[in-house]
Amino acid sequence: MFSKVLFGRYVPTNSRIHQLDPRAKLALSFYFIIIIFFANNWISYAFLAVFTLAVILGTRVKLSFFWDGIKPLIWIILFTVVLQMLFSSGGHTYWHWGIFTVTQFGLINGGYIFCRFLLIICMSTVLTLTTPPLLIADAVESLMKPLVKIKVPVYEIALMLSIALRFVPTLLDETQKIMNAQRARGVDFGSGSIWKRIKSVVPILIPLFISAFNRADELATAMEARGYRGGEGRTKYRMLKWHRQDTLACILMLVVTIILAGVRHY
Amino acid sequence: MVVAEIEFNEVGFVYQPGTPFEVSALRNINLTIESNSYTAIVGHTGSGKSTLIQLLDGLLKPTSGRLLIGQSQIDANSTNRQLAQLHQHIGIVFQFPENQLFEETVIKDIAFGPKNFGKSESQARELALEAMELVGLNADLSERSPFELSGGQMRRVAIAGVLAMQPHTLILDEPTAGLDPRGQREIMELFASLQQQQHLTVILVTHQMEDAAQYADKIVVMNHGEVVKVGTPRDIFVDPIWLKNNHLMVPKTTAFAQRLQQRGFSFDPFPLTVAELAQQIKQQLESGS
Ligand SMILES: Nc1ncnc2c1ncn2[C@@H]1O[C@H](COP(=O)(O)OP(=O)(O)OP(=O)(O)O)[C@@H](O)[C@H]1O
Ligand SMILES: [Mg+2]
Numbered sequence: 001m002f003s004k005v006l007f008g009r010y011v012p013t014n015s016r017i018h019q020l021d022p023r024a025k026l027a028l029s030f031y032f033i034i035i036i037f038f039a040n041n042w043i044s045y046a047f048l049a050v051f052t053l054a055v056i057l058g059t060r061v062k063l064s065f066f067w068d069g070i071k072p073l074i075w076i077i078l079f080t081v082v083l084q085m086l087f088s089s090g091g092h093t094y095w096h097w098g099i100f101t102v103t104q105f106g107l108i109n110g111g112y113i114f115c116r117f118l119l120i121i122c123m124s125t126v127l128t129l130t131t132p133p134l135l136i137a138d139a140v141e142s143l144m145k146p147l148v149k150i151k152v153p154v155y156e157i158a159l160m161l162s163i164a165l166r167f168v169p170t171l172l173d174e175t176q177k178i179m180n181a182q183r184a185r186g187v188d189f190g191s192g193s194i195w196k197r198i199k200s201v202v203p204i205l206i207p208l209f210i211s212a213f214n215r216a217d218e219l220a221t222a223m224e225a226r227g228y229r230g231g232e233g234r235t236k237y238r239m240l241k242w243h244r245q246d247t248l249a250c251i252l253m254l255v256v257t258i259i260l261a262g263v264r265h266y
Numbered sequence: 267m268v269v270a271e272i273e274f275n276e277v278g279f280v281y282q283p284g285t286p287f288e289v290s291a292l293r294n295i296n297l298t299i300e301s302n303s304y305t306a307i308v309g310h311t312g313s314g315k316s317t318l319i320q321l322l323d324g325l326l327k328p329t330s331g332r333l334l335i336g337q338s339q340i341d342a343n344s345t346n347r348q349l350a351q352l353h354q355h356i357g358i359v360f361q362f363p364e365n366q367l368f369e370e371t372v373i374k375d376i377a378f379g380p381k382n383f384g385k386s387e388s389q390a391r392e393l394a395l396e397a398m399e400l401v402g403l404n405a406d407l408s409e410r411s412p413f414e415l416s417g418g419q420m421r422r423v424a425i426a427g428v429l430a431m432q433p434h435t436l437i438l439d440e441p442t443a444g445l446d447p448r449g450q451r452e453i454m455e456l457f458a459s460l461q462q463q464q465h466l467t468v469i470l471v472t473h474q475m476e477d478a479a480q481y482a483d484k485i486v487v488m489n490h491g492e493v494v495k496v497g498t499p500r501d502i503f504v505d506p507i508w509l510k511n512n513h514l515m516v517p518k519t520t521a522f523a524q525r526l527q528q529r530g531f532s533f534d535p536f537p538l539t540v541a542e543l544a545q546q547i548k549q550q551l552e553s554g555s
Contacts, residue, residue, distance in 0.1 A: 011286050011287075013286065061286065062286070065284070065285055065286065068285075174365075177360065177365070178365060178366060180320065180325050180360070181358075181360050181363065181365070181366035182366060183325060183350075183353065184323055184325065184353050184357070184358045184360075184428075185353070185366070185378055185379040185382060185427065185428070185431070186350075186353055186354065186378075186379055186382025186383045186431070187382060188350060188382075190346060202368065203366075203368045203378070206368035207365055207366055207367065207368050210365075210413070211365055
């Protein structure tokens, strides 16, 4: 099941978007997520959707693969949206039963919320799809650097982030291995009562925690043995470089903002 | 005792098909493994050995072709139920199996498998104690936490956990990796005696050519997801150039004998184990060649 979710996975297709500076991608994705909240009618949402689709096509990842990768998340959004619709008020009431009401405004709001979530998920998936996790961590460090002045532990945050990102695939691998070992010993993960299913998680979680702690311990030892003492003055093997294409991407986003501001008044 | 014969019929396996991460791990595998045999699977890293044995235990489904395991046939359309049935009769010891331990006590962990397959608490305990004895674990360790044991002892607990399910086929994925030489030898001897005395079918995945040469009746050589050669240890290890082309090492004994041959010794049949080699050297020295 987890193998399907695309969010957080890097797919090296080496498109134009892959080649952008990670700082540009990170900042622009954030910016885009913010302006999504300024969309206020169907035209503006349609415009943002078309733009998002163009960006997805620009990653050169097969559209069907992308869709499969976000589908599991869409179910979660739909669930929240439907809940939201059941407890709404305002406008014409279509349906009423006990504490549940479905109203006109509720439906419209639900539709907007769905679009917002969908766009946010698509754009953040594009970010992780086109940027290796460690570069994202580098970008965070680089963008947060000014905060060092006000005593924010930027290097530590960046280190924690890159270690966490680095170990996500390792832990998923480990989980798969442990699950296989326990399935071979007769654990059935997919069936039985709720209680049985909850119990079947124990033989995975305990070995997983133990191995995660062991790994953390080994990593700390290895870092100390190689003389790590915090980020101050450390040089980087991967240097981030700002190119013309990154400036162009920023200008493109500016154009998107202006058009959005225009269609808001329709 | 159920006599199981394993047969691979044009089996192929692809990881994550239809995605950019697609990896074709196995192609056109045709292979027969007789019951009560000792088969070694060798091959370069990434050649598909672990994938092959996961298919055998129903942890993966073939994406093409079919497998016959005893009476059951497994193919791309098999249900999870059918796959789960395989786990009971086929025991699998994974690489670094001590990572699967989770119970509070050694005995509980070993009894976990049998209990999952419907044995009562007391029967499972009985089986667990037997398995502990088989792997050479002292019975007074049974109430200890498995996490307080040494690496070698943990390995034995994990192996006992598999043996306690009384499988008729035992699959081993590099079972001795990371153990000290003495521990390695003891564990390998244990599997050999299980095969001979309890008539288990043993399938060993290994990078140690010495183990393959010494214990296996038959060696399967894999390369890039295909079976490139099947034969007795002698068939496989006589040709050092072919071995090198398939990224395999020559067993140390064989390499030693080949060096001696350049200095005027002659061996027939070619020695594979230290015992055979010593025997033949002794003979030739005594006859004064
Ligand atoms: N979960 C997975 N997802 C995708 N590809 C995989 C997965 N597991 C293995 N592979 C790929 O399948 C191929 C065969 O892997 P496998 O683990 O069977 O090799 P192996 O012969 O056991 O290697 P080793 O000797 O290193 O254990 C490799 O190319 C590997 O990268
Ligand atoms: Mg392997």
